[in-house]
Amino acid sequence: MPKKTCQLIIDSANDYVIAVKDNQPKLHRHIQRIAALRSPTSRYIATEKTRDRLTTRTVEVFHDLNGIDSGWTGIKSLIRVERVGTRGRKQYHEVVCYISSLKSSAQDFACGIRGHWSIENCLHWVKDVVLDEDDSTIRLGNAPANLSIVRALAKLLLRRLALNILRRNGHSSITTATLISLS
Incomplete structure (x- = not known):
């Protein structure tokens, strides 16, 4: 340093x-x-x-x-x-x-x-x-841009998955469901 x-x-x-x-x-x-x-x-x-x-x-x-x-x-x-x-x-x-x-x-x-x-x-x-x-070649060519798109899509899909799980378990209010699960 x-x-x-x-x-x-x-x-x-x-x-x-x-x-x-x-x-x-x-x-x-x-x-x-x-x-x-x-x-x-x-x-x-x-x-x-x-x-x-x-x-x-x-x-x-x-x-x-x-x-x-x-x-x-x-x-x-x-x-x-x-x-x-x-x-x-x-x-x-x-x-x-x-x-x-x-x-x-x-x-x-x-x-x-x-x-x-x-x-x-x-x-x-x-x-x-x-x-x-460390051995990844993701820093070459279009790979970094592609990976950032994949990561954004993965976050979106995980959020949707979480919403679907909450709704299928009978929660009509997602806000209340998330507050209950945090406490």
């Missing part, structure tokens, strides 16, 4: 938590160095067992910003997340670093970062892997 994007986020009165990836090697090394030399302001450790996975996540927050390029607008926290565990019978270990314009506890950052991965795992992974969306 470029420094300009951080500036835009702050200028729009919002906050950010951004993963520091390989395209920012200097910042990534700096966060790792601080984590090795300093005690974190806050630490949170959680272990989770799901299906064939056992994962221990350690989230550490640092507020020592000495040596951070001032071009990273709004930065208030450095976050280091270490994930250790097993998938099936294979061991894994990964470290991901983040920067944030928020000054929060490690537990708060852990919750937010985990929540983001929940979206990634439940939505994007399914679309990418199960539905092969």
